[in-house]
Amino acid sequence: MATPAFPTSFVPGPLWGNGPTPGQVYNFPGAATAPDQWGTQRTLNPSVTTTSVLAVKYKDGVVMAADMLGSYGSLARYRNCPRLQKINDKTILGCSGDYADFQFLSNIINQRVVEEECLNDGFSYTPPGLHSWLTRVMYNRRSQFNPLWNTYLVGGIHQEKPFLGYVDKIGIAYEADTIATGFGAYLALPILRDAVEKNKKMEEKQAVELIDRCMKLLFYRDARSLNKYQVAVVTKKGSEIRGPIVSEANWEIAHMVKGYE
């Protein structure tokens, strides 16, 4: 039986037994004297988690992809969690990690975008601006020992050039041509880096095909992934989120495997 996180019975301390000691701080009964018992809460472990996000810069913009699975530990619980968000026509945001923290921050970002629209001054959120703001928010939260358990990818177009940035739950932030979070960093990043090295100025079709190959690969080898995913493409013409795409797995090699020795 788990003990409840809040007090079920209230026993006040001595109000004026022998009086408060002169010169000492007197803690009045009923106040939150023990900060971490019931009052403030900190993120210790993520609950519903999502796996990797991948993104690659190509000639005209950025392609980003994320699958739609929300895992509850090792249970594939929620199979329709969209993790890519369109901020405006030149910015998209992708997220991995705790889904609740993503929804929380996503709400805040949406409110800010609406406020920005209301100001109606011709300015809107740029990818480097959002990236910078996210870095400060994430680093500030980690400094309070209460992190937002997420990894964000910010992609978009800024001053005619594609932009791609990464922000971690501990405030690590950098920009690169190819980024993948979580398991994608080990499995998909070698493939993405190799393709970009061979051809720095890819066409959209090639970039999307590359991302599709990597999402399929992640479905084969990441135990917390799903073959249903979304793809977001940003160009100077605008941003769109395509999906959900269901990839077909190729099990031809199953015929070659019999037993273990």
Place this chain on the structure above:
Amino acid sequence: MKTIVRIPCVTTTSISNMAACAELPAGGFVFENCQRNKFLESQGYKVPKAYKTGTTICGLVYKDGIVLGADTRATEDTIVADKNCAKIHYISSNIYCCGAGTAADTEMTTQLISSELELHRLNTGRQPRVCTANRLLKQMLFRYHGYIGAALVLGGVDSTGPHLYSIWPHGSTDKLPFVTMGSGSLAAMATFEDRYKADLSRDEAMKLVRDAICAGIFNDLGSGSNVDLCVITKDKVDYIRPYEEANKKGVRQGKYRYDRGTTVVISSEVKKVELEVIDTEVRAVPMET
């Protein structure tokens, strides 16, 4: 009538009985020093670092046989201990084995099984089978319950065809068309999953293995330097070392040292320093014996 006198270790009766009375050492690992080591560690003595191979190794089955590949970096924690070590070991003329994990363990384990297999070959008079090597390796590794840190990719061609196994330190094995092991195994496996298909040609297979090892070399910090390849077919083995020098040492572009003659000498003069002899003394110093 012979009487055998039980004197510890040596008997005086016959030489052939010497071995029977000698103390046979107990088999397996000795854990006697563990408590002492733990105490020493708490006192601040540093544990000597194991020389690991921190590797990318892989193998695949192609049309005519097996292609095995490995990088050549051996690490001691964060230092590169050996820039060009050989990770593809000889088991028999038709069977080779790549090793990842603790370098000493992979080296000694493969050598041990190689000699066992040679004796077996002489006993049976037949070319050894890959499944035999697999059994010998897994039975030994399981006996040591993972304390021998050897993760192996075993491949070869025998009378029944080409076979490829991956063997884990605790003794489990997998028989698959393509396998990767080591710290760079995920990068190499990504390459294989992307491009492997049945019945590759020799050149396609070699290029795919080279690409997989290079993915490990450039994306994993525990792997580096060159690519070694081993192509095994029914008739012959091509042990290509190095197949590709993926990381060449840079050529020095210039020097900071000034050449002779940079500073112009206007004039030079040789002067003698006058020394005055004040006193001479002769002393006897006794020799140390």
